[in-house]
Amino acid sequence: METILSYLDNMFLSLPKTPETERAKAELAAMMEDKYNELLAEGKRENEAVGIVISEFGNLEELKEELGLEGIHQTETAGTQSTKRYIRREEAEEYLSFAGKAYKWIALGVLLCIWCPIPLFVFGNVEGISDVSMVFLGLIPLFVMIAVAVGLFIYHGIKLEKYEFMKKEQLKLDEGFLRELREQKESGTGRFAASIIIGVSLCIFGVVQFLVFGALESDDDYVLGMSAAILLFLVGIAVVCFIIAGARRECLNILLEEGDYSEGKKNNAKLIDRIGSVYWTAAVVIYLAWSFVTMNWGFTWIVWPIAGVLFGLVAAVCNLIKGENKA
Amino acid sequence: MRTVYREKGDDGLIGSDVMRGYNDLMILSLLMEQDSYGYEISKQIRQICSDKYVMKETTLYSAFTRLEKAGYIEGYFGTETNGKQRTYYRITPEGSSYYQEKCREWQLVKEVVEKFVKE
Structure with a gap:
C-alpha cells in the first residue's frame, strides 16, 4: 500500500496544495486502498495488486479542469491570496x-x-x-x-x-x-x-x-x-x-x-482587529499614564467614552478606505 | 489474469475517450438504485459490463466533482458496517432528470450511429 500512496504523492507533486486537491487526493487514496484490499482478498500477490491499482489509476490531466486549478492560479498571481477554507458538509x-x-x-x-x-x-x-x-x-x-x-x-x-x-x-x-x-x-x-x-x-x-x-x-x-x-x-x-x-x-x-x-466584511474585520489591538493598548497606556501623573482618577475615566466613540470613527474610516480601494 | 486496459478498442475493451460522455450516465444510474461510494461504483460498473470497461479512478473522481458541482449528486460522510468512513454519494432530483435526459440522448446517438454500422 505504501507504494500506491507514494505513487499518488508523486502524481500530486505538480499540483498546488488547495483544499480541493487535498480532498481529491484523499478520495483517490481511499478508492485505491479499497481496490487494493479487494485484490489481496481475491488472492493476488502484493506487487501484482499494486501494479493493477496503478495501471487503472488514470491520469491527473482530466482532474485538473474539474478541480478548478486554473482559476486558483489566477487569483494567486493577482496577489489577493484568497485561499478559501473548504468546509465539508x-x-x-x-x-x-x-x-x-x-x-x-x-x-x-x-x-x-x-x-x-x-x-x-x-x-x-x-x-x-x-x-x-x-x-x-x-x-x-x-x-x-x-x-x-x-x-x-x-x-x-x-x-x-x-x-x-x-x-x-x-x-x-x-x-x-x-x-x-x-x-x-x-x-x-x-x-x-x-x-x-x-x-x-x-x-x-x-x-x-x-x-x-x-x-x-x-x-x-x-x-x-x-x-x-x-x-x-x-x-x-x-x-x-x-x-x-x-x-x-x-x-x-x-x-x-x-x-x-460577507467576504468584504470579513476582510475588514481582520484589518479592524489589527488596528484595534494597537488602538486599545494605546488607550490603556494613555489612561494609566495620565491618571498616575495627575492622580486625578475621578476625571481620567473620560478617556474611555472618548476612545469608544473615536474607535467607531476609525472603523468607519477603515470601511471607507477599503471600499474605495475595491472600486 | 486481469486484462490491462488500453485506449484502443481492438481487444474487445472500450477506450476511455469513447465513453467520455456516458460516464455520468453510468454513475447516475447506479446511484438511482442506492447511495454508494467510489470503489463500490467502479466495481459495479466493471461487473455489469463484465470487464469490458474499467473506469479509471481519476475519471470516476472527476465525474463526482463535476456532478456534485452541477448539483446532480451530493456527497456525505458515511460509515460502513466495518467502521471505515467514506464519502458516499446520493442522487438529487436534478440528477434524476439529468439522467433521463442523458438516456434520451443516448437513444438518439445509438439510432444515428447504427445507420452507419455495417457488419
Whole structure:
C-alpha cells in the first residue's frame, strides 16, 4: 500500500496544495486502498495488486479542469491570496447542530441572569421578613443562578471557540449544500420573524404592566416588587426567543457568508482587529499614564467614552478606505 | 489474469475517450438504485459490463466533482458496517432528470450511429 500512496504523492507533486486537491487526493487514496484490499482478498500477490491499482489509476490531466486549478492560479498571481477554507458538509452539519445546542444553553444562562433578582423582588417587600430569611430566599438563589449562568457561558463559550475561524476565514462549501442552506434560511424566515414578534410583544407587555402598576399602586412596595418580577420574567423569556431564533440564523449566515459575514466584511474585520489591538493598548497606556501623573482618577475615566466613540470613527474610516480601494 | 486496459478498442475493451460522455450516465444510474461510494461504483460498473470497461479512478473522481458541482449528486460522510468512513454519494432530483435526459440522448446517438454500422 505504501507504494500506491507514494505513487499518488508523486502524481500530486505538480499540483498546488488547495483544499480541493487535498480532498481529491484523499478520495483517490481511499478508492485505491479499497481496490487494493479487494485484490489481496481475491488472492493476488502484493506487487501484482499494486501494479493493477496503478495501471487503472488514470491520469491527473482530466482532474485538473474539474478541480478548478486554473482559476486558483489566477487569483494567486493577482496577489489577493484568497485561499478559501473548504468546509465539508459533515463539518458544517456538525457545526450547526453543535452551535444550536450551545446557544440553547447560553440562552438558559442569560435567562438565569435576567431572572436572578426575581426572588429579591418577590420576598424583599413582604411585611416583616427577617434579614436571615432574606438571605436564604433572595440572595442565595441570586448568587446560585449567576454562578450557574457563568459556568454555562464559560463552558459553551470555550466549546464554540473551535468554530471561531468560520466567522473570520473565507469559506468554501459544496454548491448543492449551499443551496440547501439557503433554502433552510429561507424557510426559517417565518419562524425567525414569529420569534422576534413574540419577544417584542412580551417586552412591551412587561413594560406596560409595570408602568400601569407603577401609576396605580405607586405607594405599595409589594405590588411594585411583584410587578418588577413579572417584568423580568417576561423579558427573560423574550430574550431567550431572540437568542435562539437569532443563533440559528447567525449560524446559517456564517456558513453562507451573508449579512455580517460577507467576504468584504470579513476582510475588514481582520484589518479592524489589527488596528484595534494597537488602538486599545494605546488607550490603556494613555489612561494609566495620565491618571498616575495627575492622580486625578475621578476625571481620567473620560478617556474611555472618548476612545469608544473615536474607535467607531476609525472603523468607519477603515470601511471607507477599503471600499474605495475595491472600486 | 486481469486484462490491462488500453485506449484502443481492438481487444474487445472500450477506450476511455469513447465513453467520455456516458460516464455520468453510468454513475447516475447506479446511484438511482442506492447511495454508494467510489470503489463500490467502479466495481459495479466493471461487473455489469463484465470487464469490458474499467473506469479509471481519476475519471470516476472527476465525474463526482463535476456532478456534485452541477448539483446532480451530493456527497456525505458515511460509515460502513466495518467502521471505515467514506464519502458516499446520493442522487438529487436534478440528477434524476439529468439522467433521463442523458438516456434520451443516448437513444438518439445509438439510432444515428447504427445507420452507419455495417457488419
